[in-house]
Amino acid sequence: MKSKKKTKKKQQRVDQLLVTRALAEDTQQATRLLMSGQVLVNDTPVTKAGQKVPADASIRLRGKSHDYVGRGGLKLAAALDHWSVALDQVVALDLGSSTGGFTDCMLRRGARRVYAVDVGSNQLDYRLRRDERVVVLEQTHAKNLTKTLVPEPIAFLCADVSFTSLKYVLPFVFPLTAAGVRAMLLFKPQFELPREKIGEGGIVTDTAAVETACTEMAAWLEGVGHVVLGQIKSPVKGREGNQEFWFYTEQRI
Structure with missing residues (x-):
């Protein structure tokens, strides 16, 4: 009887993973x-850029006081x-969780549970995947969220979305949140402004347009019942x- 072959874990170059997880700006x-x-990959030092490691490996930078799994942790902190x-x-929800910087930060700040939502897959750091306080909702668009997927009322919402x-x-x-929910929303002008206002490489230099976009965002939030x-x-x-830009809001009760 032939023995079954073990399925090999997907491997990726460690330098590319560092960029993907926003731990480095470029290769x-x-x-x-x-x-x-x-x-450190799974707490073991790695020094060669071309070395391949499991795509879901835990990666962190030694000597960083924060040690978050991604730069997002620094932003939210x-x-x-x-x-x-x-x-x-x-009970919190991380919309656009990616590698889990926000999720990591919220757990360290005492969150009882975090629902990590992202349209992508295999991005969330392995350490967070194993954490029983994290509910992983990958390949999940916000429009497909239901109370079946998120059965607990969300008391704190943070969001970091791209290309939308x-x-x-x-x-x-918002329908999944508790009354009076607080939210911290990362506002990215390059995904909020009209295309003609965005420069080469996705860089926004029109400060007047950015200011207008921020004002419009604040007005929109107020319009949907959230005090800025x-x-x-x-x-x-x-x-x-x-x-x-960060917007800190609270639902008007």
Whole structure:
């Protein structure tokens, strides 16, 4: 009787994974991080850019005080600190979870459970996949979210979406939230402005257009029943160098 062959895990170059997970801006920076011994894959040092590792491996940078699985953790942490927001025992939803930077940050801040939602697959860090506090909802568009998938009322919502507008996806999520839900929304002008306002390489330099877009976003949020408690520039810029903005809101009861 022939023995069954074991299915091999998908492998990927570690330098490319660093870029995909937003731990490096490009493969050149990834190579420098690897050569300097700062990269740990499943807690083991890796120094060669071309080395292939499991696509779902846990990757972190040694020597970083935050140790989040992605740069998103730094972005959200800065916003939480700015507004002194506590997340103890909340049930949260991370819309556009990607590698899980926001999810990681919320767990560290005391969240009881996080629903990690993303249209992609195999992006969420392996460490978070194994965490019993995380409900992984990959290959799931916001418009397909239901109370069957998210049975608990969401008390805290954070969102970081690309190639679509927050105004499009948020109405699908709001019905799943608890009364008085708080939200931290990462506003990316390059995905909110008309195409003619976006420069080469997706870079937005028209500050007047950005200001108008932010004003319109605030008005839209107020129109759907969410009080804007504050708006700040994200201290961590987007991967292409675009300035992003945080909106902190609370549902009007």
